[in-house]
Amino acid sequence: MMRLRAFFLLPAWAFTLLLFLAPMGIIVVYSLQTKGVYGGVGEPWTFENYVRLFDPLYGVILLRSFAMAGAATFGCLVLAFPLALYISRSGTRKTLLLNLVMLPFWTSFLVRTYAWMFLLRDTGLINSMLFGMGLINEPLPLLYNDGAVVVGLIYGYLPFAVLPLYSNLERLDKGLLEAAADLGAKPWEAMLHVVLPLTAPGMRAAGVLVFIPSLGAYLTPDLLGGGKSMMIGNLVQNQFTSARDWPFGSALSLGLMAVVMLLLWALLRRDGEEML
Amino acid sequence: MKRLLPLYVIAIYAFLHVPLLILCGFSFNSSKFTVWEGFSLVWYEAMWNDGALAEATLNSLVIAVVSTVVATAVGTLGAYGLWKKNSRLLSGSMYLSLVTPEIITGIAMLATFQWAFRYLHLQLGMTTVILAHVTFSMAYVLLVVMARLRTADPALEEAALDLGATEWQAFRLVTLPMLKPGIAAAALLAFTVSFDDYVITALVAGVDSETLPMVLYAMARRGANPVVSAISTVIFVGLGLLIVVSERLQKA
Numbered sequence: 001m002m003r004l005r006a007f008f009l010l011p012a013w014a015f016t017l018l019l020f021l022a023p024m025g026i027i028v029v030y031s032l033q034t035k036g037v038y039g040g041v042g043e044p045w046t047f048e049n050y051v052r053l054f055d056p057l058y059g060v061i062l063l064r065s066f067a068m069a070g071a072a073t074f075g076c077l078v079l080a081f082p083l084a085l086y087i088s089r090s091g092t093r094k095t096l097l098l099n100l101v102m103l104p105f106w107t108s109f110l111v112r113t114y115a116w117m118f119l120l121r122d123t124g125l126i127n128s129m130l131f132g133m134g135l136i137n138e139p140l141p142l143l144y145n146d147g148a149v150v151v152g153l154i155y156g157y158l159p160f161a162v163l164p165l166y167s168n169l170e171r172l173d174k175g176l177l178e179a180a181a182d183l184g185a186k187p188w189e190a191m192l193h194v195v196l197p198l199t200a201p202g203m204r205a206a207g208v209l210v211f212i213p214s215l216g217a218y219l220t221p222d223l224l225g226g227g228k229s230m231m232i233g234n235l236v237q238n239q240f241t242s243a244r245d246w247p248f249g250s251a252l253s254l255g256l257m258a259v260v261m262l263l264l265w266a267l268l269r270r271d272g273e274e275m276l
Numbered sequence: 277m278k279r280l281l282p283l284y285v286i287a288i289y290a291f292l293h294v295p296l297l298i299l300c301g302f303s304f305n306s307s308k309f310t311v312w313e314g315f316s317l318v319w320y321e322a323m324w325n326d327g328a329l330a331e332a333t334l335n336s337l338v339i340a341v342v343s344t345v346v347a348t349a350v351g352t353l354g355a356y357g358l359w360k361k362n363s364r365l366l367s368g369s370m371y372l373s374l375v376t377p378e379i380i381t382g383i384a385m386l387a388t389f390q391w392a393f394r395y396l397h398l399q400l401g402m403t404t405v406i407l408a409h410v411t412f413s414m415a416y417v418l419l420v421v422m423a424r425l426r427t428a429d430p431a432l433e434e435a436a437l438d439l440g441a442t443e444w445q446a447f448r449l450v451t452l453p454m455l456k457p458g459i460a461a462a463a464l465l466a467f468t469v470s471f472d473d474y475v476i477t478a479l480v481a482g483v484d485s486e487t488l489p490m491v492l493y494a495m496a497r498r499g500a501n502p503v504v505s506a507i508s509t510v511i512f513v514g515l516g517l518l519i520v521v522s523e524r525l526q527k528a
Contacts, residue, residue: 009361011350013370016369026391101292106519110492117496236383
């Protein structure tokens with residue numbers, strides 16, 4: 001008799017296989033083929049699409065994507081560390097404060113991005129207010145640039161940085177800080193030499209958890225960057241729609257996936273699996 | 277530092293919440309522009325009378341409810357199966373979709389559907405959207421239910437088996453009741469990720485399956501539109517109510 005657990009796994013496995021793994025396989029196949037005259041995909045088989053990833057024409061977009069994801073990650077860590085530190089020392093209010101961090105997360109990502117368009121656009125709130133106060137005569141170009149995209153990414157993924165840092169700081173032995181103080185360390189010295197090194201695993205986890213979705217972002221650069229601040233995700237979408245170059249779009253997707261997997265692998269190898 | 281930290285923390289909470297509060301506040305503005313002119317419900321009226329919007333909302337609700345039910349059932353059974361026999365290859369490939377950029381999942385599914393349509397008499401529409409939604413929300417269900425199962429004691433089921441229960445009875449009468457809060461939380465998460473999704477949905481949707489996020493996206497792209505603020509406010513309140521109700525149900 002076949003064990004029951006096999007049947008339990010069967011539907012989940014079927015969905016994963018047919019609608020996730022098989023599609024990824026098709027992308028692998030497409031990435032090795034050539035774009036047809038009418039936008040289809042066919043033979044000959046080639047590595048040309050992967051070679052094109054290093055074309056300077058696209059290199060600019062790839063480099064910018066890494067720079068923007070890096071900036072967003074840095075911003076999230078800088079914002080999240082003091083916040084996580086404060087929450088971990090808040091006693092009974094911990095749950096409330098954590099829930100307040102997570103609250104925007106439960107609302108639509110699209111709406112959260114739109115909220116920033118509402119603030120930043122030429123006729124948006126910030127420009128209207130500055131104009132009303134007579135500080136500017138022409139609207140400041142706040143929307144549709146790299147800065148707007150980075151702010152949107154930080155806003156979108158900040159909770160991903162707060163949670164791992166919080167759980168790291170929460171487990172920190174308070175006695176170590178007391179020991180540092182007893183031995184004459186000033187609070188900032190204890191922070192720099194005791195707390196920061198001990199939160200390195202939390203920092204790494206937070207960094208990877210923000211960097212991965214930022215690098216693969218599509219909606220944020222699309223809405224806040226306009227056409228001017230494209231990232232890899234937008235380039236992929238572009239290849240599958242207007243450019244109709246599915247093989248190159250597939251190669252781009254797999255390149256992005258490779259970076260994601262490499263980062264995750266490095267994190268898991270270093271800090272173990274129990275943290276995920 | 278002691279005094280600066282609370283100020284810094286307040287500033288971050290403001291950064292997180294003020295943009296959304298402002299958006300909600302201005303949905304009650306009588307002016308189309310971002311200057312406050314007085315309280316009004318015109319944008320809610322406009323929203324209420326928008327037929328395309330109502331249709332998209334209905335589509336979104338149907339998709340979210342169907343895919344939540346299927347994903348919760350499939351994901352819970354899958355998590356149980358993985359708990360019984362953990363295979364890293366299996367669990368790894370099931371969790372992989374959580375870290376895959378949505379745009380990649382979307383185009384890969386689109387490519388697959390297009391390929392399958394050569395052999396099946398189908399087209400992009402509600403079915404493809406629901407299939408896509410089940411697949412990505414199932415991974416969230418697996419994650420949440422698995423977390424709950426890790427704290428469970430396998431000895432309980434073994435005791436049930438020793439006392440003569442069948443495997444199915446042990447699952448149905450011992451483990452499943454214990455998992456209820458986890459399943460409820462997983463279903464709530466599945467519902468919100470499905471109701472909210474734009475990127476994957478827009479790629480695999482057809483003419484008959486425009487969803488609320490797709491309409492919102494189109495409106496946001498077109499320029500300032502207070503109706504978007506009104507819809508956003510309704511979504512906040514709706515999801516907020518859903519969370520409160522589900523917390524109540526879990527406690528009851």
